[in-house]
Amino acid sequence: MTPKNNMKATQPREYSKNEFDLFNETEENIEFLIECLQKAGANFTRQHFFLTIHSEPVTEKEWLAAADFPHRGYGEGLWFHAEKEEPKIRELDLYISGLVRQLNRLELFTMGSCDGHGKRYASIIFRPGVSMDKAAKLFSIISDKKVRVRNQRLILPHSREELLELAEKALNIDGATLELETEEIEKQLFFDQLEEILNINGESGNEGKICKHAEKILAPLVDHLTFDSKGNILAQKRYRGGNGPTILLNAHLDTVLPIDPGRIIIKEKNIWTSSSGILGADDRAGVAVLLQMAKNLEKSRFSGTVKFILTVEEEIGLVGAQHVDEYFLWDVDAAVVLDRRGTGDIVVSCGTNGGSSDTRIWAAQGIQSVNLSVGYFNEHTSDEKLDVEGCYNMVKLVEAVFERARELRRALTGRDRKNCILQTNF
Template sequence: MKTWNELFIRHGWLITEAKENQFSLEGETAENIKYLTSSLEKARVDHFLISGHLFIYQAPISEEKWIDILDFERRGRTENIWEQADISQLDTYIAGIVRQLNSLGFETTSSCDGHSIRSAKAVVKKTKNIEQLITLVTAINDGSITLRESERCYTINFRCSLPQLLNYAEELSLIDCSTLNEDSEAIKKGHFNTLLEELLSINGESRNESKIRSFIRDYLTPFVDHITEDQYGNLLAEKTFRNGNGPTILLNAHLDTFEAFASERTIVKDGPIWSSSNGILGADDRAGIAILLTVAKFLPQTHFNGKVKFVFTVEEEIGLLGARNVNDYFLWGVDAALVVDRRGKGDIVTSCYGAFPFCDKAYSDFIEKVASDSGMPYWKATSGGSSDTKIWAEHNIQSVNLSAGYMNEHTDDETLDIEASYEVTKLVEAIFLKSNELRATLREINNMKRNINRSPLFRKLIT
């Protein structure tokens, strides 16, 4: 369920939330304020205006109901709107993008949400240089956005579903004008930190994971082909890229925290080190979730030719129960797993206390090499404790558990190094960028095992 603030941003209003359900209307036009209040009246939402502020003392309605109210007959059908300030004159699903582009200094001349018939587009005047627009587009691109330059304008094309346009509007709202002169990586890192902070605000101890599961499902849906909740409460999703002839990779983090978050706690930020003002921070495993959601958005931009399966498990903290109850058929065909649920930084966990191996050495050697080639030579294979990784290994899946940047988990002294956490997204992305080498490594492992199984000595030992 979206908050009122999110509903307003996604659908084109440039207002700020001063306090919970209290919004400053400063800077918004009289026409758009009138359209907003009339829409709230149609939704039968109790509200009132006073001194340039909007007050709402009612829970948000669903976005589907909000769209039904906003999407009146023939809204935005003229498409070529030269004055883009009036939300009601813009197509329903692209109004938020247009308003955010204008607020960032990119003056639009026309737009269309495609009406589920063709690609959506926004046409931008050449009032800013192309490098700034490229930076902006690159920061939010998940492989669905293209930019074309002509003599008089830039055209941004969005080849995506209508709901994804609303997500782009929300992402654009997180960008500060001052960052447009920075590279897109800095903007991406800012988006990651915002996502991480939002995840750390959602409670979800073992057996109470519904809110965090719902958030992840909403966030992940645009980036996958299928997503479902299994009979035990795990969130399962998959995406096939191109013809799917490459390896099948499992990406895993867990939904539950060690305990519930303390009421009215705040996140204390000391540079890149985050902690909780009271109780656990919950970076175990909210950091892992943020990393995998960021990777999910990145994957369509790669040339990866295979399948990715996501498993967000419940009840990991009380005995890996969610992972133990994932249906075997979902794991069929999985070649390798990347779990993100390890303290510290630079660890590639390859066994449980050195006694139960998670993978062959060739798999961890491959990840070490990818890290080194990507400027992170300190990533090294090591032994570690119990995690969902053990369950995937029991299914004969090549598996490792990667550090997520947190320390002192399960205690009030828990901290998170957000720089180290963001670095993991770059490592996992680099692994997918070298999927051909990964495929060759997995083939080598399988051939080696096949040869061992065929050897006379092995057959003698098992008979």
């Protein structure tokens, strides 16, 4: 349940942060919601079709306990109201009920589901006539794992906890979005993630919030993730057996200054600026590209190992990068740093005019390194701007590099590790 900005009431209404519109809910669903809120110990008031929650949010674990009950999911023949297209939320397996509801909201009508009960894959059966191409398209947008289509059934290789995340992601999709080309949808979702990252504070030495955000996105996509003694995020993932090069993807988490309180991001076509103070695209744009690549690699043909390093305190002297343990870099064949101004630069030297980046540290370790433009200009000033199309194009460029992994491996074979410059034809 999320606050809504519009409703079918006769009078417009301003919504507070914890006020929710129940106008389109059935009375049965409202009763179940209130029952769960009471079991979870939430403090709330209801006035007609408005619900206001006064207490702090309950944890996901507490909410699942409140929404669960013995034998939930055993009402197989009673999943839908006879006169409506809407499933009975009480009758569905706990971990898949939210996802089923979102599918029906998008008119991808279902007739059966199972969350796998932690023993097998989850599955959803769709009604005859539902476009399975459109259903599969939705999951290609919200899921980093490939689903299988069998007639009118989707097989989901997700844990029950991941099903909850899919429901949350599906909540942000509308029917019109599903009519767009997949590339346009992916681009818009990237822009949404980029905007969220730009609005998280985290100047040098105060990167806690952006660290937690990046960890939440990256952790499910990698084999291992940890924080080193300095607070850098170090992660690793082997793809398709790992029989290929080991590539480092790097960006830095800190901004040179805090984000001004109350500022808004001004969007003029593909150019974003800040209404006050820095935009923070240096290097949040690079962070967004790195996190998107972690998602995209799940579906790519790349075979090899990728190491991800998100550093802290880059803006005050590459401090975080200098404290990364050397052992984490020993097997790295090449480093791709996402922290360069402009939209077309591919810098293959250790430093650049007017400053430097973490590239300098990796090159000093003998790693062939490249620093790529991620779309920002006028960094460190109130005139900072970001070309978001250029930023997204860098996602596609890096994606293409990994798709050509065999050529990349040949380019790296036999090179002297003491040469810090990576020169390829990508």
